[in-house]
Amino acid sequence: MKKFLLLALVIFSINAVAYNFYFANIHAHTAFSDGSSTPTDAYTYAKNYVDIQAITDHAYYFRQKIDNQDKLLLTKKMAEDATVEGKFVAMWGFEWTGGVGHINVYGTTDWTDRNESDLKNLYKWIVSHRALAQFNHPGVTYGNFYDFEYDLEADKYINLIEVGNGNTSRRTITKEMYSNYILALNKGWHVGATANQDNHRPNWGSANDTRTAILADALTYNSIMEALKQRRTYATEDKNAKILFKCNDFWMGSILKDATQLNFEIKLSDDEPFYEAVLVSQSGDVAKWRINSNEFSTSYRIVPPDGYEWYFLYVIQNDWDEIVTSPIWVQYGDVHVVNLHEKVSxxxxxxxxxxxxxxNLPVHCDISVKISNVPARTEAELKAREIKQITVPLSNVESGIQTVEVFLNGFKAQTGTVEVKKGLIIVDQSHENTYESFWKTAQIDIENQGYQVEYSQRFFKKVPNASMVFLTLPSKDSFPELRMLNDFEIENLVEFYKKGGQIVLIALKNSLIEDSYNTLLEKMHIDAKLAQSEGNVFLFKNDKMLDFYEQDGFLFISCEEPSQLMKKLKGRLP
Structure with a gap:
């Protein structure tokens, strides 16, 4: 009897935390905007293909009423009439469309459009209505919301983002939307992954196998809306693949506070085999499993590397269908570091x-940034619920791929990596000396040796901040007015040379002599002059025409091909 009670208790406990899998299409249109038929027609059709169907017509069409009735309220009424709890849920909403992106808003009784709300005001509208919202098909074509500039208040309600979108038979989860998903997460947004058909033809739910999978208690409107708000979703190109993704017994979409150990639980099931699963994090791919089976189950333990991380599961099947889950966030404390990036010079x-x-309280932050063995410190005062951009400069960082660590009040808040090249090489292209194809090839060779290459299309108005400057002589086919080095440029280049910078003067096949370059040589105390012979430019010294000359930090090279340049530079780069 005791064994039976224990078994019953275990079964009850599993059922108490388990969710059902429902498959949805939560972005679609009808003739209420630029689609076909009515929402009632759409719901009636879609119930044969999906468990949940949302109609989200473009809001700017709502300015035209039907029989003096608001289109959104009509859609709401049709959705409520079409819903049969336990069998089919119909959702309603609208799509705000602006030049910076498109956003779906669900479940409201009024609407706003681009004529009265820009993106910032839309965010305020969503917050004031406490409305569930979704970033739609982010990318170049429709916009990505100013590169997902973060809004702390709107983040409470914009809980979803399309990783897949399309109503054709082609792939709907694209690299562009996937990369924008990661961008949004890195900027601080807490959004769950969806994939929808965005129907404009009468094929709601049947256009392809793309679905938003929703893990909910029951197939009821309230249960589905709650699941969407909690981000218990994944984007899938397979219409019935089941993915379980948890951490420390919390489901995908959850935010874990102050967790020091992470135990991920992963289960996959489908009638088609899975090829691979990847645990993706803000810091990169954490783990990868080759599967080749219809069923897969594993657990994985790690320690979070810093105070703000996210993790999601990327799955691909043998037929190349892709599946992307919502993340699980791991956050320490109340102040977070996001959008970490670097600029290297x-x-x-x-x-x-x-x-x-x-x-909801002001906070003082002692900030420490460390790259390799180079530290820097600053501090910041943040008001309650404030976002502040911070810049920390560091000098003399060792070359190579280095770890970036950001500490807040002594705790490691964020980590990243940065590649520091061995030195910065500036290639002058401001004096009719572009030679684009030549430098395109040479740049690859130079960067492959670990150096950073920058092109300068502006005059040297200040002393260059670099290890080496390449000055290519002007082209014969050029404007004479733009060939010469200005007096102030000569002064700055000489000062650069005196401080230990290296200058490489390069003559190519189509180069000519411009007197200001001889003036530069004289000011640098190079006892030689440029001279021309048989159409080529050489350095004339001690009655000899030289195609190569080296003196202290100065090099002269006359060549025709990038390979010849690189051969003569061998062992001489900074």
């Missing part, structure tokens, strides 16, 4: 990031 690195204070 030579061995100087500027580290940029956003500080987000999610608390």
């Amino acid at each position: 030579g061995r100087n690195v500027d580290v940029y990031f956003d500080l987000i204070n999610t608390s």
Whole structure:
């Protein structure tokens, strides 16, 4: 009897936390905007293919009423009439469309459009209505919301993002939307993955196998809306693949506070075999499993590397159908570091990031940034629920791929990586000396040796901040007015040379002599002059025509091909 009670208790506990899998299409249109038929027709058709169907017509069409009735309220009434709890749920909403992106808003009784709300005002509208919302098909064509500029208040309600979109037989989960998904997560948004058909023809739910999978208690409107708000979703190109993704017993879409150990639970099931599953994080791919089976189950333990991380599961099947889950976030404390990125100039690195204070109290932050063995410190005062952009410069960073660590009040808040090249090489292209095809090839060779190459299309108005400057002589087919080095440029280049910078003067097949370059040589105390012979430019010294000359930090090279340049530069780069 005791064994029976224990078994019953275990079964009851599993059922108490388990969710049902439902498959939805939550982005579609009808003739209420630029689609076909009515929402009632759409719901009637879709119930044969999906468990949940949303109609989200373009809001700017709602300015035209039907029999003096608001189109959104008509859609709501049709959705409520079409819903049969336990069998089919019909959702309603609208799509705001602006030049910076498109957003679906669900379940409201009024609407706004681009004529009265720009993106910032739309965010405020969503917050004031506490409305569930979704970023639609982010990318170049329709926009990605100013590169997903973060809004702390709107983040509470914009809980979804399309990783897949399309009503053709082609792939709907694209690299562009996938990369924008990662961009949104890195900027601080807490959004769950969806994939929808965005129907404009009468094929709601049947256009392809693309679905938004929703894990919910029951097939009821309230249960589905709650699941969407909690981000218990995944985007799938397979219409019935089941994915379980949990961490520390919390489901996908959850935010784990102050977790120090992570135990991921992964289960996959489908009538078609899975090829591979990848645990993806903000820091990169964490783990990968080759499967080749219809069923897969595993667990994986790690320690979070810092105070703000997200993890999601990317799955691909043998037929190349892709599946992307919502993330699980791991966050420490109330102040988070997001949007970590760097700008490298030579061995100087500027580290940029956003500080987000999610608390209702002001916070003081002692900030420490460390790259390799180079530290830097600053501090910041944040008001309640404030976002502040921080820049921390570091100098003399060692070359190579280095770890970037950001500490807040002594705790490691964020980590990243940056590649610091061995040195910055500036290629002058401001004096009719572009030679585009030549430098395109040479740049590859130089960068392959670990150096950073920058092209300068502006005059040297200040002393160059680089290890080496390449000055290619002007082309014969050029404007004489733009060939010469200005006096102030000569002064700055000479100062650069005196401070230990290296200058490489290069003559190519189509180059000519411009007197200002001889003036530069004289000012640098190079006892030689440029001279022309048989159509080529050489350096004339001690009655000899030289195609190569080296003196201290100065090099002269006369060549025709990038390979010849690289051969003569061998062992001489900084």
